[in-house]
Amino acid sequence: MNNLKTDLSKLKNEEMILNMGPQHPSMHGVLRLELVTDGETVKECIPHIGYLHRCFEKHAEALNYQQIIPFVDRMDYLSSMNNDHVFVMGVEKMLGIDQSIPKRVEYIRVLVCELNRIASHLIAIGTYGMDIGAVTPFFFCFKEREHILNLLEWASGARLLYNYIWIGGLFYDLPVGFEQRCSEFLTQFKPKMRELDELLTNNSIFIGRTQNIGVLPLDVAINYGCSGPMLRGSGINYDLRRIDAYSVYPELDFEIPIGEGKMGTTGDCWDRFDVRVREIAESIKIAEQCIERLTKELKRSPEFDPRARLPKKLIPKAQEFYCRGEMPKGELGYYFIADGKSDKPFRCKARAASFSNLSVLPELAKGAMIADLIAILGSIDIVLGEVDR
Amino acid sequence: MENRKISSLTMNEKISNLIKESFGEQAVLSTDFNGLQGIIVVQTNLIAEISLLLRNHPTCYFDYLSCLSGVDLGLEKNQFAVVYHLSSITLGYQIVLKVIIDHPRDTTQLPIVPTVSQVWRTADWHEREAYDLVGIYFQGHPDLRRILCPDDWEGYALRKDYVAAESYGGLKINGEVKTNE
Numbered sequence: 001m002n003n004l005k006t007d008l009s010k011l012k013n014e015e016m017i018l019n020m021g022p023q024h025p026s027m028h029g030v031l032r033l034e035l036v037t038d039g040e041t042v043k044e045c046i047p048h049i050g051y052l053h054r055c056f057e058k059h060a061e062a063l064n065y066q067q068i069i070p071f072v073d074r075m076d077y078l079s080s081m082n083n084d085h086v087f088v089m090g091v092e093k094m095l096g097i098d099q100s101i102p103k104r105v106e107y108i109r110v111l112v113c114e115l116n117r118i119a120s121h122l123i124a125i126g127t128y129g130m131d132i133g134a135v136t137p138f139f140f141c142f143k144e145r146e147h148i149l150n151l152l153e154w155a156s157g158a159r160l161l162y163n164y165i166w167i168g169g170l171f172y173d174l175p176v177g178f179e180q181r182c183s184e185f186l187t188q189f190k191p192k193m194r195e196l197d198e199l200l201t202n203n204s205i206f207i208g209r210t211q212n213i214g215v216l217p218l219d220v221a222i223n224y225g226c227s228g229p230m231l232r233g234s235g236i237n238y239d240l241r242r243i244d245a246y247s248v249y250p251e252l253d254f255e256i257p258i259g260e261g262k263m264g265t266t267g268d269c270w271d272r273f274d275v276r277v278r279e280i281a282e283s284i285k286i287a288e289q290c291i292e293r294l295t296k297e298l299k300r301s302p303e304f305d306p307r308a309r310l311p312k313k314l315i316p317k318a319q320e321f322y323c324r325g326e327m328p329k330g331e332l333g334y335y336f337i338a339d340g341k342s343d344k345p346f347r348c349k350a351r352a353a354s355f356s357n358l359s360v361l362p363e364l365a366k367g368a369m370i371a372d373l374i375a376i377l378g379s380i381d382i383v384l385g386e387v388d389r
Numbered sequence: 390m391e392n393r394k395i396s397s398l399t400m401n402e403k404i405s406n407l408i409k410e411s412f413g414e415q416a417v418l419s420t421d422f423n424g425l426q427g428i429i430v431v432q433t434n435l436i437a438e439i440s441l442l443l444r445n446h447p448t449c450y451f452d453y454l455s456c457l458s459g460v461d462l463g464l465e466k467n468q469f470a471v472v473y474h475l476s477s478i479t480l481g482y483q484i485v486l487k488v489i490i491d492h493p494r495d496t497t498q499l500p501i502v503p504t505v506s507q508v509w510r511t512a513d514w515h516e517r518e519a520y521d522l523v524g525i526y527f528q529g530h531p532d533l534r535r536i537l538c539p540d541d542w543e544g545y546a547l548r549k550d551y552v553a554a555e556s557y558g559g560l561k562i563n564g565e566v567k568t569n570e
Contacts, residue, residue, distance in 0.1 A: 005534070050537040055546050057522070093425065222452050222478060225511030238478055321425045322456060322474045322485065333456050335472065346463075347547075351456035351474075359514040388537060 005046050006036055014038050018370075022051055026131045026374050029384030031358075033377075035370070042373055045365035047358060052388035060348035065091050065314050066167055068348065073161040075350060076386040078123055081116035081152070082327035084165040085109055089246060090323025090334045091167050094316035097309065101168065104298040105306055106248045108174055109165055111290035112152060114283040115182070119148040120328035121276045121283075124381040128273060129200050131378035132209045137200045144192055147185050154178065167314065170306035179291050186284055186291075193280060201277055210273060211264035214364045214376035218267065224363070225356035228330025229279065230380060233259035233272035240326035252289050254282045269379040276381070314343045329353040329381060350389055354382040401427035404449050404484055408439055418489075426485050433488040436471075437503040437529075440486070443475065444508055449482065451475035454509035459519030461548045467493060469500045469525060490525075494550065499526040506530055522547040 006017060016037050022030040030051035036044040056075065060068050072087045073080040092098040126141030149159050154175055156164035164171045200206050216226070218234040231238055239256045241249045257278035259271030294300075318340030324333040330353030337347040357380050364376050401422045408417050408431065416435050421428040431439055443451045455474040462468040473486040492500040499520075504527040506512040516527045517536040524545030527533055535542060544551055556562060 005532075050535075050539070053537040055522070055537075058546055058551075223510045225454055225509065236478070243481060319424050320428070320472075320485075322483075324455060331455065333474070335456055335458050335474065337460065347458070347460050349456065349458040349460075351458075355514065356511055359511070 056389040064343040079120040086325035128378040168309040210269040216267040224360040229275040234267035352386040454511040457515035459523030504530040
């Protein structure tokens with residue numbers, strides 16, 4: 001069986017086919033890139049995906065809405081809370097109960113989502129540094145991420161795949177003392193970010209490796225359906241938390257960082273990286289505001305039951321709905337078709353952010369050096385669990 | 390909030406009128422603006438032209454294709470659908486385009502839909518996915534290969550009549566489960 005898309009008989013003399021991955025250490029999982037190279041230059045790059053394909057959508061058709069949530073967790077396994085949140089929002093909207101969710105539940109959801117967003121960005125930043133040769137930041141990031149994972153484990157019982165946000169409520173209320181320990185973590189974390197800035201973001205070797213590399217113009221980014229830091233790195237202020245104003249985000253104060261071309265061209269690898277770094281600071285801001293509300297006007301009370309609003313019958317009316325939300329990688333969307341008779345979706349399609357973000361790679365890789373290809377791929381920040389679903 | 394609802398209703402109608410004006414009354418087969426999102430069902434053979442119009446026209450300017458999904462509409466209907474979720478970054482507006490194809494569901498002759506990958510490059514991979522999992526042939530697609538399943542996979546997994554494969558590459562997929570006794 002021929003595993004190459006390129007026609008070998010049409011290769012020129014100086015061209016060579018190089019398979020990068022699926023076991024390459026900087027492929028972030030199992031991604032295979034088929035490269036047509038001329039010396040060190042990439043002439044063409046063809047991604048082969050699907051090594052982690054589990055056909056989530058087929059599974060979803062056989063399970064009821066509540067049972068799908070653990071599957072949704074496993075799509076982007078670095079930010080399960082965000083996956084759950086968008087999924088749950090979509091189902092609640094279809095059931096028509098999205099307005100009756102208690103405020104405390106919404107704030108807890110946003111708090112854990114933003115903590116998870118920080119954890120996901122820390123991985124993106126740490127592994128990106130490692131991809132292009134800086135090993136130390138990786139340990140810095142993982143040390144901090146470990147604190148977040150401990151917090152989330154305390155709340156939900158699991159380190160990565162939480163199943164914490166349920167349709168109509170939560171698995172449990174936050175454990176007693178969570179808010180305090182969380183704000184302690186955020187206080188000690190803020191100076192660490194400055195340390196990381198000095199270590200990596202403003203490091204001249206790092207800048208040299210990433211400036212003017214993999215420049216993604218805005219029109220190309222939009223046309224390829226890029227989203228999240230990919231799209232904002234190219235210089236557009238587009239964040240679904242603001243655009244759609246879902247959950248309690250309109251009540252919170254935060255900025256949307258965009259790429260400005262500080263180190264070269266707008267939309268280069270450094271810009272995308274920088275957007276993630278600055279987004280962490282914004283997420284800290286959001287988390288602090290959530291904690292403030294959760295300890296003051298929305299304080300825990302013995303009467304509060306996060307499971308009180310769980311619907312007894314999970315059968316939405318016959319309709320279709322596309323629900324989208326901003327996760328760390330970009331726009332995550334679920335397209336539901338409900339037939340009105342069963343508690344299982346007739347069709348549940350997931351629009352994964354990494355899937356569309358990765359599809360722009362052949363465009364970016366054309367004419368790049370092989371060493372830069374790693375820098376470009378790392379700056380896209382893909383999770384193969386989500387690409388392949 | 391009430392105002393916004395009225396304005397979005399007229400925006401939906403504006404878009405459907407725009408399609409009717411440009412391609413004739415019969416281009417729009419049906420509309421549904423009562424649900425959570427406005428849906429316009431259009432003629433299958435016009436989808437590429439309509440997409441291009443909606444992307445470039447100043448009243449809607451749908452520059453972003455959020456999602457493209459192939460759907461098997463069920464065993465009793467014998468119909469397939471392709472659903473396009475468009476979104477306009479400039480105007481902050483969303484709409485759903487839909488084409489429906491009658492098909493007797495044999496796997497030798499796939500339902501055919503014109504590609505929109507030259508309008509939005511997002512559609513390139515999304516159409517490959519719909520081809521791979523639902524079995525819809527996108528006419529004019531530059532590179533229609535399977536994307537998630539292996540090239541020699543048989544059948545289309547998201548069809549409602551799909552029977553799970555028993556073996557692949559000479560290996561049993563779900564071998565017998567043996568318990569310790």
